[in-house]
Amino acid sequence: MAQGKTSKTMVWILMALLILGLGGFGVTNLSGTIHSVGSVGEKDISVNDYSRALQEELRALEAQTGQSLPFAQAQAFGIDRLVLARLTTTRSMDAENARLGISIGDENLRQELMAIPAFQGLDGSFDRDAYSFAIDQAGMSEADFEDTVREDTARSLLQGAIISGLQMPAAYADTVITYVGEERDFTWAPLTAENLIRPVTAPSEEDIAAFYEDNQARFMLPASRQITYVWLSPDMILDQVEIDETALEQLYKDRDAEFNRAERRLVERLAFADEAAAQKALDDIAAGTTTFEALVEARGLALSDVDLGDVTEAELGAAGPTVFLTPAGAVAGPAETSLGPAIFRVNGILPAQNTSFEEARDMLREELAADRARRLIDTQIGDIDDLLAGGATLEEVADETDMTLGTLEWHPTATHPLAGYEGFRAVAAAVTEDDFPQVDVLDDGSIFALRLEGETEARPAPLEDVREEAIAAITAERATEALEKMVESLRPRLNDGTSFTSFGFTANEETGIDRGAFIPSTPRALLTTVFEMTPGELRTVPSAEGLILVRLNAISAPDTEDPEVARLKEGITAQLSSSIAQDVFQAYAEALQAMYPAEINQQALNAVHAQFQ
Template sequence: MSQGKGSGKTSKTFVWILMAMLILGLGGFGVTNLSGTVRSVGTVGEEDISVDDYARALQEELRALEAQTGQSLPFAQAQAFGIDRMVLARLSTTRSLDAENKRLGISIGDENLAQELMNIPSFQGLDGSFDRDAYAFAIDQAGMNESEFEDSVREDTVRSLLQGAVVSGLVMPDVYADTVIEFVAEERDFTWSQLTGDNLTTAVTAPTAAEVETFYNDNQDRFMLPATRQITYAWLSPEMIIDQVDVDEASLQKLYDERDSEFNRPERRLVERLAFADDAAAQAAMEQIAAGTATFTSLVEGRGLSLSDVDLGDVTKAQLGEAGEAVFLAPANGIAGPAPSTLGPSLFRVNGILGAQSTSFDEAKDLLREELAAERSRRLIDTQIGNIDDLLAGGATLEELVEETDMELGILNWHPASEDDLAGYEGFRAVASAVTLDDFPQIEVLEDGGIFALRLEGETPSQPAPLADVAEEAAAAITAERTTEALKGLVETLTPRLNDGTSFTSFGFTANEEVDMDRAAFVPSTPPQFLTEVFEMEVGDLRTLDSPDGLIVVRLNAIKAPATDDPEVTALKAAITAQLSSGISQDVFAAYAQALQTMYPTQINQQALNAVHVNFQ
């Protein structure tokens, strides 16, 4: 059946802009050489997947991937990623839609086709009218004739008609968005208090040694030592040999001179500048500020600018040119001008005064000596790496290495949380975690220019720490548990009065009042699950939660539904509805497309596919 005039124009214009650009971009690809005697890489029902269509789609996908990654991708790697299979699957779906359109008799007439072509900007001349020569040239460069291209436009347009018919009218019911809104935007008012041992009238009893031992034995998983690796290492850092480096006065003076702008900075101002067309306009603006009828900020905003647009940052007097004298005479928060600038007559607001900074050579000498010595130490280490590598290659042990070089020997029980100086280097941690008993030591370079080599001696699995080492920790855990239980007993005795609305402060509790709290809010000094618990409560409910400091008691005072007239809530609801409706449409169309592929099975010509792939090697 034929579709009425103009149908599908809006939905297809953008698609065919892209297609026209692709045609022009593929002009030199040479797809005409792929045709030969084999014209398709497969069939879907009675519809062919042409060699040229497959080549163009594959080239487009590769270019998109290269644009995304910023680098050229070998075709073999693209195949490993499944790019060719993805393209073929997409074309199979497309051709199944074409087969169904033919069965249903859906098509567009010549008039509609002409309108589609004339609306593609790439085929339009400078005056906006259809350029026949540009159209013919682009199609010829792509190795197509006009009939082939126009057939592809027809097919793509009616595909959109079919897809639109399948998914039209699919809108998520309001109840779904309302439910989501109610969940995310509902608010709570509540009162809570952190209770500790100080709230008890009688302190809990301290655990005995026997109780500590029993607790330790029953909870050994709380006192586990991490698995460790016993590592012997040789290490040389720039700091270890810094005393061997001689830094002369002349080198320090040279470095000071090179960094003079860092140590000696002239007086500066934090300045904003608003330029005007002429002196009269600038003077009139200054008079408005003086009269109090305008401010610098209102003048900026009145020009459609923001303060960031007129901010010059910190500038020196010389950088301001002819305006420097006037600006540097103005006080902090004062206005200077009108004064000349590169943009014309301007007003300047001084937001801050930065005094001149001067650091003499004698004052900077120690810092410069430390930096220069460290740099020379790193260079000295670089000169030793070759010799140390030779020693290790010759069979020298780490112990022998430290006798022949400046390196220092050390032993470390290493685990990922180790705080040893060397364990703080990312380079060392990477090697320490991967080394095996069969590996030979080799020189590795650290982030600060130091070097190290290591040897794995053995590994110790995770095990409980000795009781003597964790007895205090175990006793503290027992005391905390007893305190929490005693606090729960206290709250239980007070619950009837708290449920009647008695103030927390009546019992000496600190009352923290929270209002208008949604699920995304954060309440300091509460456990992570605190708000989740609050949102499970009903108005008037009282609940207790364990905390590291004892016990938290909370009472829910009010539940507030989202304000339906709030613009943010309205916008959120619209966004949720649109997103979910789109998701439903995609799911429905995917199911429809899958059913079509069952109706119109795909047959692939592997020889033709291979012939196309050769052109991408």
């Protein structure tokens, strides 16, 4: 008897603990006693609204990225803060509407509800059952949903009142269109040393030395790092790799689909309800009364909907022989398909590709040898690491392994083969003289280790190394100066409109050139200069070979009657007006948030976030 009483007592104790536990759970669960994650003014931000908005944002992000996003990562991106900020702005507007007394009456609410497609029946009228079902599925009561509709509509009224009437003046769009659409007619002539009557004098040794001293920035060598390295690539040990004929034959068989492809056709297929309809369509095409494209369009389809891509005869089934006897550009059929009788248009023929084993042997040998060489290198990494860890120098590693020893002056523009690897560049840029060499693996299976010997600051190249470059620069400067003097001597006649060709210059006429145009063999500064000039003005523009002489002939304003220009003007005005409206509304929303500070319940936020973990 005592034992029975003890058992009952224990049961009641366990039940009490269970009830207490469930009660505690209800405090933080979404269906528990916490109903809002915060408030703005007297408007609560409900747990359900926040949870629903957060879920929608996550789904949108996953649809955009094409992959599932863990909630922790979404938080790292600030998605939760973005959603909360948006809801805070919304509720601040609701608080302002409550202060101003802006709302909609029952009749307006009724019209809003009846206009929602989800609540309409098959005949397009409001369906009370559909309304109740949809609201229930959304986890809301009808009263809550109708309150939400009232607030959404009131917010729209408030927002419309703030941004209505904001319009960018037409003068702005006119200015932009004028700038973008104006065109220039001009004549230009390239002037080089060959246009000079007398050649420029060659620079003396003193001239070269002085130019070098005055322009050392033009002859600078980049800062560099002196690096000793050991390197082993698959190509270096190909001669150590033995490839037997059996392995090559097996690889050829494994890749048979790559080397031997059946003949294919680029085909479009249009199916019909019966063979008579298909035959009539084919006859109409043959008679020239219709086209394949017209038949497709009449079905409400696009050509992409009937495109089969490139197919083999076997893939076409029973229609294969018919289609493969049809030349490119012709229509075949009718032929039976899984969709019924169909006609086929052949857009192209891809001939069969047959590569024999003998033809593919060398390529296969090279690929297989490279693969095995990479594996051979992989087996050596551990031994080389052990040597370096044991204190071996790079020189000793090169003596005891297949690795090649070398040195290089490394800088970001170095042309050494190793400098072409991103992995090597990263290590070379970061290594210090205190670092011990270690093996690193490159993308192609190569391995390397390096040691920093020292660094050299940027410095001028020795004059003897850049002597020819200095002579060319001096000669070019002198030629440009001589060409400028020649143009100045001819300017009075040029200003009178004398043709460039009268002086033996090669003249090029350009008409209807806008700012985005490209003129081959000219510097970009030519067009920049042209659009700064007035009609009849003459200027020179420096070029790599000397000068470009240019005369502006005319300026053409955009045609305001052109429909494309009119559409562009409308687009610019609409875009800028929208941008202004957004800026004004953003400023208003910030003012409302300052007027109605948000109070956030972090415990409730954590409870919602826990549901997404």
